[in-house]
Amino acid sequence: MNSLEEIQVSQELQKPGEPPWEGVHTFYNARERMRQRRKQGDVSWSYPFFWYCYHLLTLWTLPNHLTEWEVRKVQRLNRRATPESMQQWSEPLLQDQWAKPSDELKRQSSRVLELQKAHPGKSTLEIFALVSEEANAEGTMTA
Numbered sequence: 406m407n408s409l410e411e412i413q414v415s416q417e418l419q420k421p422g423e424p425p426w427e428g429v430h431t432f433y434n435a436r437e438r439m440r441q442r443r444k445q446g447d448v449s450w451s452y453p454f455f456w457y458c459y460h461l462l463t464l465w466t467l468p469n470h471l472t473e474w475e476v477r478k479v480q481r482l483n484r485r486a487t488p489e490s491m492q493q494w495s496e497p498l499l500q501d502q503w504a505k506p507s508d509e510l511k512r513q514s515s516r517v518l519e520l521q522k523a524h525p526g527k528s529t530l531e532i533f534a535l536v537s538e539e540a541n542a543e544g545t546m547t548a
Contacts, residue, residue: 428473431467513540 423430438455442448461468504513513536520532 424476426472426476427469428476429466429469432460432469509540 419425419431421436424432436456439448439453443450443453467476495527517532520527520535521529524532
């Protein structure tokens with residue numbers, strides 16, 4: 406499994422120790438990166454101008470503050486105790502309570518395996534269709 410750092414392209418927007426969501430800290434890091442790129446000559450003078458115009462049009466840091474507020478709200482909700490009835494419902498079933506495959510399902514599964522070995526070039530869908538047809542034909546004969 407991949408970590409968040411491996412998946413997320415940081416573009417230096419998140420420093421070590423900062424939260425993984427894009428909050429106000431992300432905005433300030435992006436602004437600092439934009440300023441550094443302008444000082445180094447990576448971008449022209451128009452880049453900061455349009456960067457600021459874009460962020461003014463998108464209500465400056467309001468989206469970032471809303472994200473921070475939402476994250477705090479979710480964290481608060483997660484701290485509340487889960488009701489006892491939900492905890493009991495979420496408990497795993499004992500093995501003797503697990504659903505057992507029917508004899509018909511076991512028979513059809515073994516037939517699918519036989520046909521897969523006998524016809525390795527056929528698609529799985531075709532094999533399942535054959536087994537289903539056989540089961541339907543047997544069902545009409547016995548009825």
